[in-house]
Amino acid sequence: MSNENIYNPHVSVDCVVFGFDGERLKVLLIERNITEQNELYNDKKLPGSIILQDENLDEAASRVLNELTGLKNIYLSQFRSFGGPDRTKNPRDILWLENTMQLKIGRIVTVAYVALIKIDRKIQVKYENTQANWYDLNEMASMNLAFDHAEIIKKGLDHIRHQLDVEPHLLFELLPKKFTISQLRILNDVVHQTRSDVRNFQKKVAQMSYLVMLDEVEDGVPHRAARLYKYKK
Amino acid sequence: MSNENIYNPHVSVDCVVFGFDGERLKVLLIERNITEQNELYNDKKLPGSIILQDENLDEAASRVLNELTGLKNIYLSQFRSFGGPDRTKNPRDILWLENTMQLKIGRIVTVAYVALIKIDRKIQVKYENTQANWYDLNEMASMNLAFDHAEIIKKGLDHIRHQLDVEPHLLFELLPKKFTISQLRILNDVVHQTRSDVRNFQKKVAQMSYLVMLDEVEDGVPHRAARLYKYKK
DNA sequence: TTTTATTATTGTTTAAAATACAATAAGATG
DNA sequence: CATCTTATTGTATTTTAAACAATAATAAAA
Numbered sequence: 023m024s025n026e027n028i029y030n031p032h033v034s035v036d037c038v039v040f041g042f043d044g045e046r047l048k049v050l051l052i053e054r055n056i057t058e059q060n061e062l063y064n065d066k067k068l069p070g071s072i073i074l075q076d077e078n079l080d081e082a083a084s085r086v087l088n089e090l091t092g093l094k095n096i097y098l099s100q101f102r103s104f105g106g107p108d109r110t111k112n113p114r115d116i117l118w119l120e121n122t123m124q125l126k127i128g129r130i131v132t133v134a135y136v137a138l139i140k141i142d143r144k145i146q147v148k149y150e151n152t153q154a155n156w157y158d159l160n161e162m163a164s165m166n167l168a169f170d171h172a173e174i175i176k177k178g179l180d181h182i183r184h185q186l187d188v189e190p191h192l193l194f195e196l197l198p199k200k201f202t203i204s205q206l207r208i209l210n211d212v213v214h215q216t217r218s219d220v221r222n223f224q225k226k227v228a229q230m231s232y233l234v235m236l237d238e239v240e241d242g243v244p245h246r247a248a249r250l251y252k253y254k255k
Numbered sequence: 256m257s258n259e260n261i262y263n264p265h266v267s268v269d270c271v272v273f274g275f276d277g278e279r280l281k282v283l284l285i286e287r288n289i290t291e292q293n294e295l296y297n298d299k300k301l302p303g304s305i306i307l308q309d310e311n312l313d314e315a316a317s318r319v320l321n322e323l324t325g326l327k328n329i330y331l332s333q334f335r336s337f338g339g340p341d342r343t344k345n346p347r348d349i350l351w352l353e354n355t356m357q358l359k360i361g362r363i364v365t366v367a368y369v370a371l372i373k374i375d376r377k378i379q380v381k382y383e384n385t386q387a388n389w390y391d392l393n394e395m396a397s398m399n400l401a402f403d404h405a406e407i408i409k410k411g412l413d414h415i416r417h418q419l420d421v422e423p424h425l426l427f428e429l430l431p432k433k434f435t436i437s438q439l440r441i442l443n444d445v446v447h448q449t450r451s452d453v454r455n456f457q458k459k460v461a462q463m464s465y466l467v468m469l470d471e472v473e474d475g476v477p478h479r480a481a482r483l484y485k486y487k488k
Numbered sequence: 489t490t491t492t493a494t495t496a497t498t499g500t501t502t503a504a505a506a507t508a509c510a511a512t513a514a515g516a517t518g
Numbered sequence: 519c520a521t522c523t524t525a526t527t528g529t530a531t532t533t534t535a536a537a538c539a540a541t542a543a544t545a546a547a548a
Contacts, residue, residue, distance in 0.1 A: 076340050103312065131312070222535075247544070
C-alpha cells in the first residue's frame with residue numbers, strides 16, 4: 023500500500039516508561055478500544071508504533087512516545103528486541119494494526135526502550151480516542167495487554183533494575199525535583215527489592231556529595247515534616 | 256524477488272563471538288571477498304545474515320552462526336539492535352548483499368548477539384569462499400569491517416564486561432576445561448581492565464566452591480608447572 | 489496548655505570484605 | 519649443582535556493610 027513509502031512496517035519501537043508514585047513503580051500505558059463483531063473491547067498497550075523509513079531507532083522511539091503521550095526530551099534507552107513470528111498473530115491485534123496504520127501488516131520485529139520519568143509530568147495525548155495512564159506494576163498479571171507487551175514490560179523492569187545497580191544516579195529521574203530522604207529510601211528499596219535500615223541509609227546518603235540539602239521541609243503531612251533535598255550532579 | 260517468501264530481508268542477526276587465547280580477548284570474524292570494478296577487495300564481517308520469515312530471533316542467530324562457522328549449541332544472548340537507515344548505504348556492502356542473498360536489499364535492522372566460547376572449538380565453514388578466523392580486539396581500529404560491525408563489536412564488548420560483572424560464572428565459558436589459577440586471573444583482569452594482586456586473587460578463588468582442584472598440573476612449560484582446576488557449578 | 493501520636497533524625501559496635509605488601513617452594517634448564 | 523622462572527602462601531590494615539534504639543520535632547486531640 024502507498025504508506026510503504028513512508029513507513030517501514032516490518033520494524034516497530036515500544037517504550038516502557040516507568041514512574042514512581044511514592045510507594046510503587048508504575049508504567050505508562052495507552053488505552054486501546056477495539057470493536058470486534060460489534061462488541062467493544064478494551065485493553066492496554068505500550069506507547070509504540072512502526073518506524074518511518076528514514077528514521078533511526080532512537081529517533082523513532084522519541085517521536086512515537088511524543089505522539090502518543092506528549093512527552094518530550096525523554097532519555098530513552100534501548101534494552102531489547104522482540105521478534106517471534108507469532109507476536110503479531112492475535113486477530114484482535116492484527117485488526118487493530120490494520121485499522122490504525124492503514125497498512126497490511128505481516129511480522130513485526132519491535133525494538134523496546136525504557137525510560138524513567140517523574141510521575142507528575144504532564145501527559146497530553148494528541149489524537150482523539152487515545153488515552154494514556156499510569157498503571158501499577160503489581161497489577162500487570164490481571165491486565166489485558168496487547169501483543170507480547172506483558173513480556174516486554176517484565177524484561178524492561180529487569181533491565182532498569184540492573185541499570186540502576188550500575189548507574190544509581192538514574193534513580194533521581196523518578197523522584198520529584200525536591201524530595202525527602204525517606205522518599206529516596208523507599209524508591210531505592212522498591213527498585214532493589216530490599217528493606218534497608220533507616221540509619222544505615224542515612225549514612226550512605228551523607229556521603230553523596232551530589233545531594234543538596236535545601237532550606238525547606240515537606241508540606242501537608244500530619245506530623246513532623248521532613249527536610250527536602252535536591253539532586254545536583 | 257522470489258526469495259522474499261522465505262527470507263525476511265528487513266531484519267538480520269549478527270553474532271559477536273568472543274574467545275580468549277591466554278592473553279587477550281579475540282573475536283570471530285568472517286572473511287569477505289568482493290570484486291569491485293575488477294579489483295579484489297578483502298575485508299571482514301561478523302557472522303550474521305537476514306532472518307527467515309518463519310523463525311524467531313534467537314533461532315536465527317543460532318542457525319546463522321552454525322551456517323557460517325559450524326558452531327553448534329552456543330549460548331547466544333541478544334544485547335542490542337542497530338537500525339540506522341544509513342547502515343546499509345555503503346555501495347560495497349550493497350553489492351555484496353545483493354550478490355550473496357539474491358535479493359534486493361533496502362534498510363536492514365540487525366539484532367546483535369554475543370557469545371563466549373572456548374577458543375579451541377573447531378571452526379568449520381560450510382560454504383566455499385568463506386573463512387572464519389579469530390582476531391585480536393586490540394587490532395579492530397586498523398581493520399576493515401563491513402557495515403557498522405566495528406560499532407557492534409564495541410557495544411558487544413561493553414555488554415559482556417557488564418554481564419561478567421553480574422554473572423562471573425560466565426568467565427569459565429572462555430577458559431579451557433582444565434585451567435590454571437593464573438589463566439583465570441589473567442582473563443579476569445583482561446575483562447575487568449584491572450591488575451589484580453596474585454595473593455588476594457588466590458584468596459578469592461579459595462572461596463569459590465565451584466572450583467575443583469584436579470590431581471594434574473599443566474604441561475609443556477619451561478618452569479614449575481601450575482596446578483590445574485576445573486569449573487563445576 | 490498538655491497529652492498523645494506519628495514520623496524524623498542521629499551513633500556505636502561488630503562483622504565482613506577489600507587492599508597492600510614479599511618471602512619461600514617447586515620444578516626446568518644448563 | 520647453580521640458576522632461572524613461575525607457583526604458592528599469610529598477615530596487618532583499611533574500608534565497607536550490617537545490626538541495633540533512643541530522642542527530637544511537629545501535628546492533632548484532649
